[in-house]
Amino acid sequence: MTDRTDIPLDLGTDPDPPEDTYWDIRHREQDDLASGGHISLDRAGNELFYGLRLGALLTLIGDLNSTIAPLFVLDAGCGKGHFARALARCGHRVDAFDASREAIERARAAAGGPRYTEARLDTWRSPWPYDVVLCVDVLFHVLDDAEWAAGLRNLASLVRVTGRLIVTDEDVRVPRPRGDYIVHRPTAAYRAELEPLGLRHTEFRPYGFRENEVGFHVFTRTR
Numbered sequence: 274m275t276d277r278t279d280i281p282l283d284l285g286t287d288p289d290p291p292e293d294t295y296w297d298i299r300h301r302e303q304d305d306l307a308s309g310g311h312i313s314l315d316r317a318g319n320e321l322f323y324g325l326r327l328g329a330l331l332t333l334i335g336d337l338n339s340t341i342a343p344l345f346v347l348d349a350g351c352g353k354g355h356f357a358r359a360l361a362r363c364g365h366r367v368d369a370f371d372a373s374r375e376a377i378e379r380a381r382a383a384a385g386g387p388r389y390t391e392a393r394l395d396t397w398r399s400p401w402p403y404d405v406v407l408c409v410d411v412l413f414h415v416l417d418d419a420e421w422a423a424g425l426r427n428l429a430s431l432v433r434v435t436g437r438l439i440v441t442d443e444d445v446r447v448p449r450p451r452g453d454y455i456v457h458r459p460t461a462a463y464r465a466e467l468e469p470l471g472l473r474h475t476e477f478r479p480y481g482f483r484e485n486e487v488g489f490h491v492f493t494r495t496r
């Protein structure tokens with residue numbers, strides 16, 4: 274019998290990705306934590322930032338795990354693969370993708386279990402659904418509303434029934450732009466896209482890290 278992990282994952286590869294995006298440059302110039310973590314934190318601060326969020330993530334998804342039936346996890350917008358590798362170390366089977374070629378090359382070089390592909394939130398395709406689809410600190414960097422909605426809907430389509438989509442954003446009532454590369458969207462906007470697709474908002478867990486107001490929005494597929 275063919276194991277689904279034997280099937281090559283090249284279906285969502287973007288044939289013509291942009292060169293040297295903001296994220297390519299940031300992933301090339303910043304270290305493995307600052308490039309995907311918080312750019313204004315020092316190394317120790319980012320280690321704490323990643324550690325706290327990994328702990329929260331494992332609390333959120335760990336109860337679905339089993340040593341004989343690992344979870345199939347997708348890390349969408351994985352950056353250099355910090356969370357993807359950590360979840361693979363915990364026994365989960367992880368696919369991961371990012372729009373930045375630089376990030377994917379570095380994630381592949383670090384190896385550690387996950388399978389990496391270069392793709393965008395709205396272009397990734399998979400022949401199977403996932404138990405958990407994770408998208409950490411990506412969606413609020415997608416400034417175009419149509420692209421944001423298409424990416425979110427695509428991620429929702431990849432979650433199996435009773436599985437979870439975990440995305441991160443602030444828990445706000447009105448859009449909150451920050452600088453020129455972040456817009457925090459209202460929780461109601463996420464619900465408006467996801468509820469018609471059968472995903473119910475089941476939890477918001479704030480990062481609880483210093484002044485950061487972002488947290489994990491958990492959506493559970495009910496049908």
Ligand SMILES: C[S@@+](CC[C@H](N)C(=O)[O-])C[C@H]1O[C@@H](n2cnc3c(N)ncnc32)[C@H](O)[C@@H]1O
Pocket residue numbers: 296297308309310349350351352353354355356370371372373376392393394395408409410411414415424
């Ligand atoms: C702040 S980093 C977070 C990386 C990773 N999730 C982490 O927490 O370490 C944002 C990432 O989103 C990726 N990204 C931005 N827009 C994207 C899109 N439309 N599709 C896929 N990845 C995207 C960037 O290339 C970058 O690696």
